[in-house]
Amino acid sequence: MTAIEEQVTSAFEEMRDDVYRYLLTLGLPPPQAQDVTQEVFLRLYLALQKGDLIQNRRGWIFRVAHNLGLDWRAKERTQPFGPDMEALLRDARPGADASLIERERMKQVGDAWKTLSAQQRQCLYLRAEGLKYREIGEVLGISISTVREFLTRAIAKLQRTAYE
Amino acid sequence: MSNATSQHPDEATLLRFLDQDLSADEIRDIAEHLAGCGACRGELAAVRETLGEVGRFHETVIKAALPGPPRAWGRPLWSALANPEPAERRLIGFPIKRALALAAAIVVAVVVVRWMERPIPVSAAELLGKAEVQERAAPNVSRRIRIRWKSHSWTRPGRLDASLLPETDAPLLRAMLGSAGFDWEDPLSAGAFSRWRKGLPEWHDDVRNEGGSYVVNTSTPAGALSEASLTLRAGDLHAVSATLKYRSLEILEMMEVPVDANEVAVGQPHPPVPELILRTPEATVPTTGAAEEVQVIVALHRIGADLGEPVDVLRTPEGIQVSGSGLNAVRQEQIRAAVADIPGVRVAFEANSGHRLNGAELPPRTAAPADAANPLLDELRAAAANAAADPADALIDATDRAVQRSYALAALARRFPQLVESALATGDRAVVRHTALDHVEALSTAVSQMTTLLAALLPPSSGSAVAAAHWQQTAEDILVAAQGVDQELNASSHGDLDGRKARLATALTRLRSLVKVAPSQL
Numbered sequence: 001m002t003a004i005e006e007q008v009t010s011a012f013e014e015m016r017d018d019v020y021r022y023l024l025t026l027g028l029p030p031p032q033a034q035d036v037t038q039e040v041f042l043r044l045y046l047a048l049q050k051g052d053l054i055q056n057r058r059g060w061i062f063r064v065a066h067n068l069g070l071d072w073r074a075k076e077r078t079q080p081f082g083p084d085m086e087a088l089l090r091d092a093r094p095g096a097d098a099s100l101i102e103r104e105r106m107k108q109v110g111d112a113w114k115t116l117s118a119q120q121r122q123c124l125y126l127r128a129e130g131l132k133y134r135e136i137g138e139v140l141g142i143s144i145s146t147v148r149e150f151l152t153r154a155i156a157k158l159q160r161t162a163y164e
Numbered sequence: 165m166s167n168a169t170s171q172h173p174d175e176a177t178l179l180r181f182l183d184q185d186l187s188a189d190e191i192r193d194i195a196e197h198l199a200g201c202g203a204c205r206g207e208l209a210a211v212r213e214t215l216g217e218v219g220r221f222h223e224t225v226i227k228a229a230l231p232g233p234p235r236a237w238g239r240p241l242w243s244a245l246a247n248p249e250p251a252e253r254r255l256i257g258f259p260i261k262r263a264l265a266l267a268a269a270i271v272v273a274v275v276v277v278r279w280m281e282r283p284i285p286v287s288a289a290e291l292l293g294k295a296e297v298q299e300r301a302a303p304n305v306s307r308r309i310r311i312r313w314k315s316h317s318w319t320r321p322g323r324l325d326a327s328l329l330p331e332t333d334a335p336l337l338r339a340m341l342g343s344a345g346f347d348w349e350d351p352l353s354a355g356a357f358s359r360w361r362k363g364l365p366e367w368h369d370d371v372r373n374e375g376g377s378y379v380v381n382t383s384t385p386a387g388a389l390s391e392a393s394l395t396l397r398a399g400d401l402h403a404v405s406a407t408l409k410y411r412s413l414e415i416l417e418m419m420e421v422p423v424d425a426n427e428v429a430v431g432q433p434h435p436p437v438p439e440l441i442l443r444t445p446e447a448t449v450p451t452t453g454a455a456e457e458v459q460v461i462v463a464l465h466r467i468g469a470d471l472g473e474p475v476d477v478l479r480t481p482e483g484i485q486v487s488g489s490g491l492n493a494v495r496q497e498q499i500r501a502a503v504a505d506i507p508g509v510r511v512a513f514e515a516n517s518g519h520r521l522n523g524a525e526l527p528p529r530t531a532a533p534a535d536a537a538n539p540l541l542d543e544l545r546a547a548a549a550n551a552a553a554d555p556a557d558a559l560i561d562a563t564d565r566a567v568q569r570s571y572a573l574a575a576l577a578r579r580f581p582q583l584v585e586s587a588l589a590t591g592d593r594a595v596v597r598h599t600a601l602d603h604v605e606a607l608s609t610a611v612s613q614m615t616t617l618l619a620a621l622l623p624p625s626s627g628s629a630v631a632a633a634h635w636q637q638t639a640e641d642i643l644v645a646a647q648g649v650d651q652e653l654n655a656s657s658h659g660d661l662d663g664r665k666a667r668l669a670t671a672l673t674r675l676r677s678l679v680k681v682a683p684s685q686l
Contacts, residue, residue: 045242
């Protein structure tokens with residue numbers, strides 16, 4: 001295996017599920033999300049082959065995934081995947097082993113989460129996936145100060161729900 | 165924040181402090197302030213707690229609620245460009261490559277000799293140039309082409325309107341074409357071929373005249389393709405087919421297909437698996453329902469709902485009934501969407517009935533207790549102590565996939581036993597077999613991974629499976645063999661290890677030979 005192949009293999013194994021899930025949150029149906037995930041790593045391979053320097057691999061991969069995902073959505077005329085996150089959350093709850101208090105709290109977070117804007121949610125999602133503010137901005141195509149603003153407001157909103 | 169020591173930092177700043185989105189000076193200022201300000205420390209703790217909750221919400225709620233990938237990941241797509249099957253490459257890839265290169269050289273030599281013997285007055289460049297002029301002068305907008313790569317196939321308009329995109333296979337095929345430097349909009353054309361050819365730093369052309377067509381073949385030492393050929397109809401130089409050979413030895417084919425009168429409308433994307441679902445008229449008679457049943461099974465297969473999920477399909481006089489229990493809302497929605505276009509299908513989900521049908525009553529899979537000691541896996545881990553990935557995990561994963569596919573294949577065989585299958589329309593039968601073949605291919609990948617992983621541990625084992633009369637029986641045999649492998653692999657630590665290894669080797673060899681036989685029956 002060449003060095004590039006090793007890099008892409010480890011990136012694929014490490015990040016394919018994260019990328020796949022992120023594409024689901026963009027509204028791609030699972031089979032397409034899986035295909036686009038494959039394409040993301042193909043792009044990574046081709047970029048490295050071409051000699052492109054990739055400063056932050058994780059940020060780069062999410063950016064390509066984001067762009068390919070939006071391309072797909074723009075071309076696809078059907079409804080976005082899923083009855084969107086609201087319905088998804090209705091069904092989801094922390095595992096049975098979680099304490100009653102934790103489950104109650106997660107429900108509160110979920111309720112507050114529903115009131116956030118799509119971009120605030122995306123910022124939170126990418127932050128939880130370990131991206132830095134600058135990288136989140138690059139993925140979403142917004143400035144770093146907008147990222148800060150979104151995150152501050154989102155956190156403030158979530159924090160308020162704890163005392164209601 | 166230069167005066168942070170005297171000012172209370174606001175919430176936004178505290179968040180940035182925690183996320184390290186501040187300069188070193190700012191961080192120092194705030195840290196100093198926090199040291200002397202209990203109120204701000206309290207505020208910081210509150211922000212930190214909220215961030216913790218967000219993190220847990222992300223992990224335990226959001227990520228848990230998203231459905232897993234419908235198919236096993238298998239080999240990454242990019243690796244198809246980089247190299248052929250890794251296992252084979254390591255063992256015998258090099259000699260094969262050399263042999264192929266030699267064979268290719270002989271073919272080229274023969275072709276060149278023949279070409280020299282023929283008085284063909286045109287060069288590739290001239291031919292392509294003329295064909296391009298023809299294409300521009302008389303664009304054939306209504307034609308359809310089929311693109312095939314491995315098991316992926318897509319039939320689409322020859323010239324693609326960018327707004328009509330894509331289907332399941334499209335992104336893969338698009339990526340394959342893109343990586344080769346071929347247009348996506350109009351790939352089967354002299355224009356696309358020419359643009360690829362002109363982008364090469366070095367190339368060799370060869371033109372043959374074959375049965376009323378010109379075949380332009382261009383080989384190159386650079387890029388993803390080692391060679392490509394384009395067939396042009398002699399009369400009007402219209403591009404009718406093309407073959408792209410990747411350096412990884414994989415082949416992508418494109419060919420023109422007749423425009424079908426039954427199609428919805430020219431220029432519309434096809435329904436899934438279009439070339440297979442076209443049926444003979446009698447099959448659409450609503451009383452039979454067999455064709456719809458096939459369509460439903462294929463639709464569920466496409467979203468991976470036939471791999472052990474509690475989904476059942478029942479053919480009744482009123483139509484096809486799809487039911488499931490214990491599925492989350494997202495999955496229910498996906499299943500509804502997958503079968504929405506098939507006439508006469510009713511979908512009903514139970515809240516929680518707890519039993520799993522999956523198309524056929526199959527015995528539940530027994531899983532070994534996760535904590536039981538397994539000397540076989542320990543030995544495997546020890547043998548590969550310095551490998552990056554845990555071979556035992558990889559083995560368990562491959563075995564799981566093999567067992568899962570074996571169940572799905574057996575379920576399909578029981579749903580369409582030989583007699584029922586033979587009563588299906590040709591197209592439907594092809595769809596059923598295509599689905600079965602899909603399972604067999606996935607099985608084959610899993611089994612060869614298991615074989616590679618276990619190679620150093622198991623004693624040599626010979627013997628081959630006797631082919632059953634038909635694929636349905638083979639499917640049953642495969643299930644038994646896969647269960648045998650699974651059992652030996654997961655058996656508790658009692659008993660002699662050598663005996664277990666021998667049994668495992670026999671079971672795995674049997675499974676491998678059955679999986680090898682199966683495609684010929686499909």
